[in-house]
Amino acid sequence: MSARLTGQTWLTASSTHAVMDALEAEGGPGCARFVGGCVRNALIGAPVDDIDIATTLTPDRTERAVRAAGLKAVPTGIAHGTVTAVSGRRPFEITTLRRDVSTDGRNATVAYTDDWLEDAGRRDFRLNALYADRAGMIFDPTGEGVADAAAGRVVFVGDPGTRIREDYLRILRFFRFFAWYGRGAPNAAALAACRELAPGMTRLSAERVSKELIKLMSAPDPVAALVAMDEAGVLAGVLPEARLTPAFAAAVTISEDPVIRLATLLPVDAAVARQAASRLRFPNRWRDRLAAAAETAPAVRLDMSPAEARAAIYRHGRQAFEDAVRRGWSEGPGKTAQAEPLLRLAADWTPPRLPVGGREVARLGVEPGPETGRVLKAFEDAWIADDFPADGHQARLGRLISQRRG
Template sequence: MTVRLDNPPWLTSAATRAVFAALEAAGGPGCARFVGGSVRNALLGQAVDDIDIATTLEPEAAFGAIRKAGLKAVPTGLAHGTVTAVSGHRPYEITTLRRDVTTDGRNATVAFTDDWGEDAARRDFRLNALYADLTGRIYDPTGAGVEDALAGRVIFVGDPVTRIREDYLRILRFFRFYAWYGRDVPDAVAMAACAAEAEGLARLSAERVSKELMKLLAAPDPRRAVAAMAAAGVLARILPEAETGPVFQRLCDLSADPVLRLAALVPAEADLLRGLAGRLRLSNAVRDRLVTGAEAAAAVRPDMGDRAARAAVYRLGARAVQDALMRQRAAGAGAPVDDQRLTALITGWTPPVLPVGGRDLARLGVAPGPETGRLLKAFEAGWIADDFPAGGHEARLRALLDPGPNPPPG
C-alpha cells in the first residue's frame, strides 16, 4: 500500500523545490528524497524542525549542483557525505547514501552508495529509516517503519546489538525516541540489548551524552523513558546521582523545562550539581542555573510573603528563586497561598541597586579599607531587612558609625 504525506507546507514550498530542482538537474529525477525526522513527524502530524535530504549524488557533485543553481552551499561534512544548502533562508542538510565500512562505537568509516536499502540498513530505528519524494510518497525500505511510527514503537533496524556497537550513543537515542514517540512498554529486545551494552556508554564524549539526555528530558512526558533507563541500568551509568522519586515525578507535571527536570532528578546540593555539570560538560549557563537553584532551595518556600520574596530575589536572582520554588512545590513543601501573586512578584519586581557606596562613607570620614566593606555589608543587610526603603540612607550610615540607643531608621 502506498502511503503519502498530506502536502505539508515545508514539502511544497518554493525553497524546498528549488533544492530538489538543483539536485535533480545533476542527478536526474528521483536522485533525492527527504529522510528521517521530517518524514516521520509529518506522517504523525507533528511539527518539523529540520529537513534532511538523502541523495545518490556524491558530496562534491551535490555541492556543485547547489552552487550552480545559485543557492548557498556549505561543505559541512564532505568526508562523511554531507553538505548544507540554504534556500529561502532555511538550511537543508543533504547527505549522500552511505554504508558503513568500519565502526568503533563512536565513529564510522563510510562508503558512498546508490542503494537506498543499504542506506536504510545503517540507520538506527525503523521509524527513522523512512524516505519521501517530492510528491509526498513514502518509501519504507525496512518494511516496518511506517507501521512502527503509527503504532508508537521504537525498534532497531536489524540486530540491536550490532546497531549499538556501531555507535553506543544509540542506547541513549533509543530512550530519547521512546520518550518522544513510544507508547506502551519499550521493545523488550531493544531493552535487553541496551542493558547488555551499557558499559559502552563510557566510550562516548560527555557532550554527546548530555545532548541526548537534555533532548530526552525535553519530551512532553519523559517519565516512562527515564524509568526504562533505570530498569536497564543505563541511567546509573550516565547519572549515578539520579533519584527518580516523587520530586521528579511531580515536577514533570509542573514544568516542561529540561533543566528543571534534570535538577529534580538529583538532590538539591550545590556541590553535587556543580560536579555533575562538569562531568557532563554542560554549558556554564546551565551549570550556574543548577547550582544557584540548589543554593536558593533552603531560602525560599511557596508560602513566603512579599517581603521575603523580594529579599530572596535581590540576593539570589529571579531565575534561581523561581527554580527553587518549583522544586519546593514538586517536593510538597509549604502551601502556595497565592501562587499567582508570588509568581507575578518574582517576575515583575526589579531589584533596586544598593543606594550607597564607598564615596558616601568617605564623605562621613571613613577611610577606604576593610571597614568600608564591613559597613556597606551591614547597611545592605539592614536595608534588605527593612524591605528596601527609598530614603533615610545617610541617617542609617551615621547610625552604623555611631550606634546609639536608637536603631537606624526603617
C-alpha cells in the same frame, strides 16, 4: 496502499523545489528523497523543523549541483557525505547514501552507495528509516516504519545489539525517541539490548551524551523514558548522581524547562550539581543554573512571606529564586497555591540598587578602607531586613556609624 505526505507546506515550498531541482539536474529524477525526521513528523502530524535529504549523488556532485543552481553550499559534514544547501534562507542537509565499512561503537567508517536498502539498513530505528520523494510518496524499506510511527513504537532496524555496537549513543537515542514519540511499553528487545550493552557508553564523548540528555529532558513528557532508563541501569551509567523520585514526575507537569527537570534528579548540593554538569559538558548556563538553584534552595520556603521572598531574590538573583521555588514545588504535592504567588512576585518585582556607597560613608567621617566595606555590609543587611525602604537612607547610615563608633 502506499502512504503519501499531504498538506505539508515545506514539501511544496519554492525553496524546497529549488534544492530538489538542483539535485535532479545533476543526477536525474529520483536521485534524492527526503529522509528521517521530516518524513516521520509529517506522517504523525508533528512539527517539521529540519529537512534532511538522502541522495545517490556523491558529495562532490551534490556540492557542484547546489552551486550550479545558484544556491549556497556548505560542506558541513563532508567526511560523512553531508553537504548543507541553503535555499530561501532555510538549510537542507543533503547526505549521500552510505553503508558502514567498520565501526568502533563511537565512530564509523562509511562507503558511499546507490542502494537505498543499504542506506536504510544502517539507520537506527525503523520510524527513522523512512523516505519520501518530492511528490510526497513514502518509501518504507523495513516495511514497518510507517506502522511504527503511527503506533508510537521505537524499534531498532534489524538486530538491536548490532545497531548499538555500531554506535553506543543509540542507547540514549532509544530513550530520547521513546520520550518524544513512544506510546505504551518500550520495545522489549531494544530495552534488553540497552541494559546488556550500557557499559559501552563509557566510550562516548561527554558532549554527545549531554546533547542527548538535553533533548530527552525537553520532551513533552519524559517520565516513562526516565523510568525505563533507570530500570535498565542506563541512567546510573550517564548520571550516577541522579535519583529518580516522584519529584521528577511533578516537575514535568510544573515546567517544560529541562533545567528544572534535571535539577530534581540531583541532590540539593551545589558542588555535586556543578561537578555533574561539568563532567557532562553541559552548557555553562545550565551548569551555573543547576549549582545556583541547589545553593539557593535552603533559603527558599514556599510558605515564606513576600518580604522574605524579596530578600531571597535580592541576595540570590531572580533565576535562582524561581528555580528553587519550582524545585520546592515539585517536592511538595499540592503546593501550587503557595508557589505561584512567589513566582508572580519574582516576575513583577525589580530588586533596587543599594542606595548608599563609599562616598556617603566617607562624608560621615569614615576613613576609606576595610571599615567602609563593613559599614556598607551592615547597612545592606539592615536595609534588606526592613524590606528595602525607599527613603531615610542618610539618617539610617548616620545612626549605624554612630552605633559602631559607640
